[in-house]
Amino acid sequence: MLRAPLVVEFPFTRSLGPVQSAFLTGLRERTVLGVRTTDGKVLVPPVEYDPATADELRDLVEVAPTGTVTTWAWNPGPRRGQPLTKPFAWVLVRLDGADTALLHALDVPGPDAVRTGTRVRIRWAATRTGAITDIACFERDQSSSGVTGRHARPHSGRFAAQEGPVTGIVAQARLDYTYSPGRAQSQYIRALAGHRTVGERCPDCRKVYVPPRGACPTCGVATTEQVEVGPRGTVTTFCIVNIKARNAGNAAIDVPYVYAHIALDSADLALHARIAGIPYDQVRMGLRVEPVWSDDARFPDHYRPTGEPDADYDTYKELL
Amino acid sequence: MSDAPGKEPVAVVGIGQTKHVAARRDVSIAGLVREAALGALADAELTWAGVDAVVIGKAPDFFEGVMMPELYLADALGAVGKPMLRVHTAGSVGGSTALVAASLVAGRVHGTVLTLAFEKQSESNAMWGLSLPVPFQQPLLAGAGGFFAPHVRAYMRRSGAPEAIGSLVAYKDRRNALKNPCAHLHEHDITLEKVQASPMLWDPIRYSETCPSSDGACAMVLTDRAGAARAPRPPAWLHGGAMRSEPTMFAGKDFVSPRAGKDCAADVYRQAGIADPRREIDAVEMYVPFSWYEPMWLENLGFAAEGEGWQLTESGVTELDGDLPVNMSGGVLSTNPIGASGMIRFAEAALQVRGQAGAHQVPGARKALGHAYGGGSQFFAMWLVGAEPPTG
Numbered sequence: 001m002l003r004a005p006l007v008v009e010f011p012f013t014r015s016l017g018p019v020q021s022a023f024l025t026g027l028r029e030r031t032v033l034g035v036r037t038t039d040g041k042v043l044v045p046p047v048e049y050d051p052a053t054a055d056e057l058r059d060l061v062e063v064a065p066t067g068t069v070t071t072w073a074w075n076p077g078p079r080r081g082q083p084l085t086k087p088f089a090w091v092l093v094r095l096d097g098a099d100t101a102l103l104h105a106l107d108v109p110g111p112d113a114v115r116t117g118t119r120v121r122i123r124w125a126a127t128r129t130g131a132i133t134d135i136a137c138f139e140r141d142q143s144s145s146g147v148t149g150r151h152a153r154p155h156s157g158r159f160a161a162q163e164g165p166v167t168g169i170v171a172q173a174r175l176d177y178t179y180s181p182g183r184a185q186s187q188y189i190r191a192l193a194g195h196r197t198v199g200e201r202c203p204d205c206r207k208v209y210v211p212p213r214g215a216c217p218t219c220g221v222a223t224t225e226q227v228e229v230g231p232r233g234t235v236t237t238f239c240i241v242n243i244k245a246r247n248a249g250n251a252a253i254d255v256p257y258v259y260a261h262i263a264l265d266s267a268d269l270a271l272h273a274r275i276a277g278i279p280y281d282q283v284r285m286g287l288r289v290e291p292v293w294s295d296d297a298r299f300p301d302h303y304r305p306t307g308e309p310d311a312d313y314d315t316y317k318e319l320l
Numbered sequence: 321m322s323d324a325p326g327k328e329p330v331a332v333v334g335i336g337q338t339k340h341v342a343a344r345r346d347v348s349i350a351g352l353v354r355e356a357a358l359g360a361l362a363d364a365e366l367t368w369a370g371v372d373a374v375v376i377g378k379a380p381d382f383f384e385g386v387m388m389p390e391l392y393l394a395d396a397l398g399a400v401g402k403p404m405l406r407v408h409t410a411g412s413v414g415g416s417t418a419l420v421a422a423s424l425v426a427g428r429v430h431g432t433v434l435t436l437a438f439e440k441q442s443e444s445n446a447m448w449g450l451s452l453p454v455p456f457q458q459p460l461l462a463g464a465g466g467f468f469a470p471h472v473r474a475y476m477r478r479s480g481a482p483e484a485i486g487s488l489v490a491y492k493d494r495r496n497a498l499k500n501p502c503a504h505l506h507e508h509d510i511t512l513e514k515v516q517a518s519p520m521l522w523d524p525i526r527y528s529e530t531c532p533s534s535d536g537a538c539a540m541v542l543t544d545r546a547g548a549a550r551a552p553r554p555p556a557w558l559h560g561g562a563m564r565s566e567p568t569m570f571a572g573k574d575f576v577s578p579r580a581g582k583d584c585a586a587d588v589y590r591q592a593g594i595a596d597p598r599r600e601i602d603a604v605e606m607y608v609p610f611s612w613y614e615p616m617w618l619e620n621l622g623f624a625a626e627g628e629g630w631q632l633t634e635s636g637v638t639e640l641d642g643d644l645p646v647n648m649s650g651g652v653l654s655t656n657p658i659g660a661s662g663m664i665r666f667a668e669a670a671l672q673v674r675g676q677a678g679a680h681q682v683p684g685a686r687k688a689l690g691h692a693y694g695g696g697s698q699f700f701a702m703w704l705v706g707a708e709p710p711t712g
Binding site: 002004005006008010012013014015016017020047048049050051052053054167168171173179181185189202205207208209217218236237238239240241242243256259260261268269273285298299313317318320 | 344345346347348349350351354368382384385394395396397398400440442443444445448452453454455456457458465466469470471472473474477478519520521522523524525567569570571572573575576
């Protein structure tokens, strides 16, 4: 069965709103801001809305860059994108002046060097951009006691920096999958290598599915009987594409081009493919076409007219 | 939803929407959704404490990278300590979300439910989300417009509709949007000639016959009879609601008039006791992302015989002052935060029968249909709301 890696990644943008904007601008300026809730608790990191009352929260406060580990877990094998490349402790840190804890990394040599109650301080990143990674990590702090009575101090959320406030971030999302098309599609793809198109017939409704799915979606039964279809077919409907799609897969195709539904002979539903070898404005419903293969591609590059007379509408009207 | 005896009548007593725009960079997603929620609560004269449960819907996760809105938005929506759940059905999600919320009231699980749907398309990428590079497959060649344009051509061939019908729909919907302060597009200088002169993107679909990309959210408060009795403004009453789905592609699929859409409408009419939708329904707000879908859905929903939907458009029946106004709000053609678009349709139907639609009010509207569809014309959600409580 065929398998291949599938990486899905995208740089999503996020507008921050007033509270997260102040928080990330603060980190850039080496200042940690929290927010005071309706009942007086200080939440770090801050939130826009009160978790208990749903009130809008805008009462920003500054807390200390030092704090206490409230719990932790050892990470022996850091993965791509994590704060440190060597083994470290994930820690929840209650910064002095805060009532809640912040998740981050603690740089210590081993799990024996961290415990609940360990005093820590922020190690700031050398280059700061207005992101949670402006805190490079935490490190142990022997100098502060944590019982100095430090309190959160009111803060306007405004900073004098020339760059202005941070109003948005880019959240790079990435998912790594291993993709397998399954038994039926693997057979279909292997047959394409020999320039043959092979579908499967449903034992109940007798419809021929191309590409095959291993099951009939209307009857809900497994399909196994292989049926070679095409290679010729009929254009059942189409559109003329005048704008470039932004996905890189077909960026090389010049516009305008014709994107068509093609019912291969003996198939019971249409494939989607490009038509060429004919001026785009002469393509029509009913046009008879055949595949044009390029040397190295898995699929036909496009379909071109066969020169046969057009198919009668009644022969393909159920296959649009 | 079943129509078994004893189900609780469901009333829409609060509706809120953001002013839909291309980009709301001033607020987070939470801030955007909360605006709509506060609007709905204010309309119902309720506070968070008056809400028993929250039901939320949004666009498919890849569109905007928010995977668990029910987790992220619980604080913003006053849902802490209450049930909160999320509904998925691609572009129809706003409609199916409202129906799930309604079923909780109809089944007497909760008395008052807040339901919401949203999308920030400015922070999403639907084109990318629809064209993930699946190994061993040819890339989707043409995006969403390219997917739907061949079906429009099939409709034109099947019905013999004149080529100008699509432009008439776009011209109507964009003018209706001028009367709706929440609509995204306000094209004050729109003319039919401008629509017809706009470039062909996916022939036969022109630029001006496609929906915009919007940031927006919509929220509704649904409640039981007791809640409706306390409501400060007239409620809209749910007379029928249904969902249907089918595969994206299968042998025999009719993309022009999908079976799931016909069956969904028939179920709604049966629940609501509607024998002749063309005569008994006063206004329709349907999901028309490309102009030609108006005549296509008019047929699919039983307002016209097969092949004749375009005649209602051409003769002006679907104009705001016509005999069967369609897309009074300006429709998806004027506002499209995808995840919210279905709920905006449902909310517009409710606004109409409440008499709260302002400048785009259909005078005397007593029964209105809200319609949503999604995926490859495979998910359908509809509700019929009335000015009077359902009988029986």
